[in-house]
Structures are given as structure tokens and as C-alpha cells.
Amino acid sequence: MxxxxxxxxxxxxxxxxxxxxxxxxxxxxxxxxxxxxxxxELPAASAGGACILWDYDFIEQNLGVRFAVAAADQVDDTSTCVVQTLSAPWPDLALSVVETTKANATIFLDTRMPEKATKLTGLGKAGYRMNTKASGEHGPTVEIGWLSEAKQLQTLRFTFAKDATAADVKDMNAKLLELAKALSTTNG
Structure with a gap:
């Protein structure tokens, strides 16, 4: 688009x-x-990359936000997708997937989990969540990263518009975790 x-x-x-x-x-x-x-409206999957893993209806059902524009990229074994609304640059939602890794849960938490993140349970082999404050022109962000059962590194990041409240961020923490669980890959 x-x-x-x-x-x-x-x-x-x-x-x-x-x-x-x-x-x-x-x-x-x-x-x-x-x-x-x-x-x-072109389907999100038409952008390619990690966008093939979702569509706008699926995202809206999980997050309550309607996106309409998607862009994707693929570099080596890492695939990405970013979706936005037509009306403003934020909110946006980004997904990245590293096709395969040799990392185990310990290595993932030691090397991939950001310093200020908190450990998550119940998502893949290991996971984390990190909330950051508003910066520049955008509002706060919620990021969830995990090592899937299929040994993929997956990351979801929701960036709010500048006017987001603390209650919005708290609500998105739960919604983004549910979306991550729905996207998490398994061995079979």
C-alpha cells in the first residue's frame, strides 16, 4: 500500500x-x-515476510486495534512485519521471526532478554516482556520476546500513540501476551 x-x-x-x-x-x-x-485494503499477508502469519481481523480480535497497512522484509533467516493504521504513524505493531536458532532457554534469557525486561512463563521455552516509556513522537511500547517450542526467536512490539495512558499499557500487556501465544510456533 x-x-x-x-x-x-x-x-x-x-x-x-x-x-x-x-x-x-x-x-x-x-x-x-x-x-x-x-x-x-490489501491483506497484510500480501506484504510477505512475517506478515504471512497474520491478518488484520486476527490482530483486531486479539488487540482491539484495526490496522490497514503492512510492510515486510526478509534478511537472511529473519523475517519481519510492521502494521499501521492509515490515520497516523502510531500505534503500530511489529513482528519479527528468526527461522531457527540453536539457543536453549538459558542462552535466550541470558543473551536475548533486555536488561530491564521481566521473565515470562507459559510462552514457548522462555520469554520476556518489557515496557518502555514514551519517547520522541510516539507513546510507550510493550515488547514480548520468546524462544518458541520450534526453536524460533519471535518478538512482538506494540508502540502506542503519544496519548496512551498507564491503563492502556497495562491492558496491552495481557492482550499482547495472548497474541504471542496464538502466534507461537510448535514442533508439530
Whole structure:
């Protein structure tokens, strides 16, 4: 979706900047046929990467937030996905998955768990949760990372808009844990 919007924006710029001659003072401005909100919503999975593991309805059912734009990347054995709303840069939700690791629970907790995180039980072989305060233009974040039963490193990170309250963060801790459990891979 962002690529299509960028291409549309570039077409508008080319139409305004490059299609009129110096003698032609009345340049034609090209406008999109409808606002971005009216464009058809592409499935999150169409972005590829880790986005193939979820869809907007699944996320909304688990978190209560409706996202509409997805972007993904794949570098070596790490796949990522970020989803956002159309109306603002936050909230957003990111998922990263490392396809396989030789780490066990002890190594995961010793090397992958951030210093200020708390250990989680009941999620994969080992897990953690970390809440961070608002920073820059965005609100607080809730991050959950875990070593799945299928020996994958998985991380979910929800970033709030600036106006999020402490109650919003507390509520998201429970919701994000349930989403992590639904996404956690098993051996079979």
C-alpha cells in the first residue's frame, strides 16, 4: 500500500513539474480519484515476510486495534512485519521471526532478554516482556520476546500513540501476551 501511494505521489509530482513547458503557465495538477482511505485494503499477508502469519481481523480480535497497512522484509533467516493504521504513524505493531536458532532457554534469557525486561512463563521455552516509556513522537511500547517450542526467536512490539495512558499499557500487556501465544510456533 505505501509503495502504491508513493508511486501515485511521484506521478503527481511529475505531472506538475515536468509536463508543462516554460511558455505554458497553466500546468495541470493530477489528483487521485479518491482519498487513500477509500482504496481497497490489501491483506497484510500480501506484504510477505512475517506478515504471512497474520491478518488484520486476527490482530483486531486479539488487540482491539484495526490496522490497514503492512510492510515486510526478509534478511537472511529473519523475517519481519510492521502494521499501521492509515490515520497516523502510531500505534503500530511489529513482528519479527528468526527461522531457527540453536539457543536453549538459558542462552535466550541470558543473551536475548533486555536488561530491564521481566521473565515470562507459559510462552514457548522462555520469554520476556518489557515496557518502555514514551519517547520522541510516539507513546510507550510493550515488547514480548520468546524462544518458541520450534526453536524460533519471535518478538512482538506494540508502540502506542503519544496519548496512551498507564491503563492502556497495562491492558496491552495481557492482550499482547495472548497474541504471542496464538502466534507461537510448535514442533508439530
Amino acid at each position: 505505501p509503495t502504491r501511494l508513493a508511486a501515485l505521489g511521484a506521478a503527481v509530482l511529475f505531472a506538475v513539474a515536468g509536463c508543462s513547458s516554460p511558455a505554458d503557465e497553466s500546468a495541470t495538477i493530477v489528483t487521485p480519484p479518491s482519498p487513500a482511505e477509500d482504496l481497497a
